[in-house]
Amino acid sequence: MNNTNIIDHVIQRLVPKSIQGRLLIASLMSLPIFCGFLGLSLDRAFTNSLRTGEQAQLTLQAYALIAAAELEGGQLWLPEQLTETRLNQPSSGLFAAIYAKGKQHSVWRSNSALNDQLLTHWTSRGEQYGEALFGTINQANNTFFFLQYNVFWEDSSGTQHPFQFVIFESTQYIEEQIAAYRKNLWSWLSAIALAITLLQLLIMRWGLRPIREVSNDLKKIQSGRPSILEGSYPTELSELTDSINTLISNEAEQRNRYKNTLSDLAHSLKTPLSIMQGSLQSTEKIDQQELEQQIYRIDQIISHQLKRSVNAPSNPFSExxxxxxxxxxxxxxxxxxxxxxxxxxxxxxxxxxxxxxxxxxxxxxxxxxxxxxxxxxxxxxxxxxxxxxxxxxxxxxxxxxxxxxxxxxxxxxxxxxxxxxxxxxxxxxxxxxxxxxxxxxxxxxxxxxxxxxxxxxxxx
Missing domain, CATH: 3.30.565.10 (Histidine kinase-like ATPase, C-terminal domain)
Incomplete structure (x- = not known):
C-alpha cells in the first residue's frame, strides 16, 4: 500500500459516515478558528484603544506642565504642588521631567520621580518641535509609557530656549486591564462557542429529522406496513420520496403484472386449446385452416402476455x-x-x-x-x-x-x-x-x- 492509499484509508476511517457527524466535525474545526480570529481582533482593538487613551492623557499632562512652567533667567520654574496629584506622590507610577538641549541630566523632575536610572539615562527620541512623540520604554524589568514634547521657550529678550517635556507612566495598570479583559474575553468566547456548538447540534438534529423519518418509514415498508411513504416531507426531500414511491409502486406493479400474466395467459389459452382439442377429437376431417388460425392466435396471445409482463412503466426521463x-x-x-x-x-x-x-x-x-x-x-x-x-x-x-x-x-x-x-x-x-x-x-x-x-x- 503506497502513501496515497494510506492517507486515503486514514481519512476514510477518521471521517464519519453520518451527515450529522460530518457537519459536527466541520463545526468543531471551523468554530475555534472563527472564535480565535474574533478574539484576536477584539483584543487588538481593545489594546489599541487603551494605548490611544493613554497617549491622549499623557498629552494633556504635558500641556498642563507647559502651562504651569515659567521661564526666569534662562531657567524653567514649576510650582511645588502640581495640579495632577499623582505627580506629587512618590511611587504613583506617573512622573515627569524636563530636559534642556545639550544637557544630559534633567533640569526639573516631579516629586513622584523615584526612578533616577530611567531619568538619568533618558535620551531624546526626536528633535521635532511642536509635536508629541509617544511610545514605550523598558528599564529595570519595568515598562513605561512615555510622551516627549519638544518646545521653544522665548524669553523677554527674544532668545529661544529649547526644552523637552517628558511624561512617564507605568504600564502596570494598563496591563492589568488588558489581562482582565483577555480573561473575560476568552471565557465568554469559549462559553459562546460551546453554546453555538450545542445549538448547532440541536439545529442539525432538527434539520436532519426528516431524513431519519424517511429511513424509519422505509424500515416500516420493509416490515410490510405501509406500502408507500406517506409522511409529510420537506420540499428538498419530496422529489426523493416521490421517486422512492414510484420505485415501490413499479415494483409492486411488476409483481402483480407477473401474477396477472400467468392468470391471463391460462385464461386466454383455454379457448383456442379447447377448439384445437375438439377439432382433433372430431371424427370429421381435421380443418387445417382452423388449426393454423388457433396456433396463430396462441402465438399472438403468448407474445402479447410476455411483452406486457416485462413492460416497464412510464419513465419521466425517457427520450x-x-x-x-x-x-x-x-x-x-x-x-x-x-x-x-x-x-x-x-x-x-x-x-x-x-x-x-x-x-x-x-x-x-x-x-x-x-x-x-x-x-x-x-x-x-x-x-x-x-x-x-x-x-x-x-x-x-x-x-x-x-x-x-x-x-x-x-x-x-x-x-x-x-x-x-x-x-x-x-x-x-x-x-x-x-x-x-x-x-x-x-x-x-x-x-x-x-x-x-x-x-x-x-x-x-
Whole structure:
C-alpha cells in the first residue's frame, strides 16, 4: 500500500459516515478558528484603544506642565504642588521631567520621580518641535509609557530656549486591564462557542429529522406496513420520496403484472386449446385452416402476455418521441397493407407534441388503433392530438365506419372481445392498448366519432 492509499484509508476511517457527524466535525474545526480570529481582533482593538487613551492623557499632562512652567533667567520654574496629584506622590507610577538641549541630566523632575536610572539615562527620541512623540520604554524589568514634547521657550529678550517635556507612566495598570479583559474575553468566547456548538447540534438534529423519518418509514415498508411513504416531507426531500414511491409502486406493479400474466395467459389459452382439442377429437376431417388460425392466435396471445409482463412503466426521463412522425410512419405502412382499400387519413397533431416513454409502446398504441380504423372504417380516418397539461397528452383516432353501440364500449376493451366477427382478428388489439396506457397511468375511452364511426380517445 503506497502513501496515497494510506492517507486515503486514514481519512476514510477518521471521517464519519453520518451527515450529522460530518457537519459536527466541520463545526468543531471551523468554530475555534472563527472564535480565535474574533478574539484576536477584539483584543487588538481593545489594546489599541487603551494605548490611544493613554497617549491622549499623557498629552494633556504635558500641556498642563507647559502651562504651569515659567521661564526666569534662562531657567524653567514649576510650582511645588502640581495640579495632577499623582505627580506629587512618590511611587504613583506617573512622573515627569524636563530636559534642556545639550544637557544630559534633567533640569526639573516631579516629586513622584523615584526612578533616577530611567531619568538619568533618558535620551531624546526626536528633535521635532511642536509635536508629541509617544511610545514605550523598558528599564529595570519595568515598562513605561512615555510622551516627549519638544518646545521653544522665548524669553523677554527674544532668545529661544529649547526644552523637552517628558511624561512617564507605568504600564502596570494598563496591563492589568488588558489581562482582565483577555480573561473575560476568552471565557465568554469559549462559553459562546460551546453554546453555538450545542445549538448547532440541536439545529442539525432538527434539520436532519426528516431524513431519519424517511429511513424509519422505509424500515416500516420493509416490515410490510405501509406500502408507500406517506409522511409529510420537506420540499428538498419530496422529489426523493416521490421517486422512492414510484420505485415501490413499479415494483409492486411488476409483481402483480407477473401474477396477472400467468392468470391471463391460462385464461386466454383455454379457448383456442379447447377448439384445437375438439377439432382433433372430431371424427370429421381435421380443418387445417382452423388449426393454423388457433396456433396463430396462441402465438399472438403468448407474445402479447410476455411483452406486457416485462413492460416497464412510464419513465419521466425517457427520450421525447414526436407523435406526428410516429403516426405518419404507421399510416404509411398500413396503406401498403390495405392497398386494395383506399383510405384518406388526416393527421392534426402539433409537431411539438411528444411522447415520453418507450417508442415501441407508442407504435403499439397508434398501430393497433389505426389498424382498427383502417379495417373497420369506410375510407376516412382522422388522427388528432393535443397537450392537456405539462405532463399529459391526448390522442384521438376516429373513423367513419359503422361504429359501435355505447353498451359495447366497456366490453370491447376486454381481451378477445370483438364487435365485428366477420373481419379477421384476434380481439386483443384494444386490450393491448388499454394495458399499455394503464402502465403509463393513462386512460382510454370509446365514443361516437364526428365522422359517424368509432372514436378512441387515449390520455397519457
Amino acid at each position: 421525447a418521441i414526436p407523435i406526428e412522425e410516429s403516426c405518419e410512419s404507421v399510416v404509411s405502412a398500413l396503406k401498403k397493407v390495405y392497398r386494395e382499400k383506399p383510405v384518406e387519413v388526416k393527421i392534426s397533431i402539433p409537431p411539438k407534441l411528444k411522447f415520453r416513454g418507450d417508442k415501441g409502446d407508442l407504435l403499439e398504441i397508434v398501430g393497433n388503433l389505426l389498424d382498427n380504423a383502417f379495417k373497420y372504417g369506410r375510407g376516412n380516418v382522422q388522427v388528432s392530438g393535443k397537450p392537456l397539461s405539462s405532463n399529459k397528452i391526448m390522442i384521438t383516432i376516429s373513423d367513419n365506419g359503422p361504429g359501435v353501440d355505447s353498451e359495447q364500449y366497456t366490453q370491447l376493451l376486454k381481451r378477445g372481445e370483438r364487435a365485428d366477427t366477420s373481419q379477421p382478428g384476434q380481439g386483443i388489439g384494444l386490450s393491448v392498448v388499454a394495458d399499455i396506457v394503464s402502465s403509463y397511468r393513462g386512460s382510454i375511452a370509446l365514443a361516437r366519432s364526428p365522422l359517424g364511426g368509432l372514436a378512441v380517445i387515449v390520455q397519457i
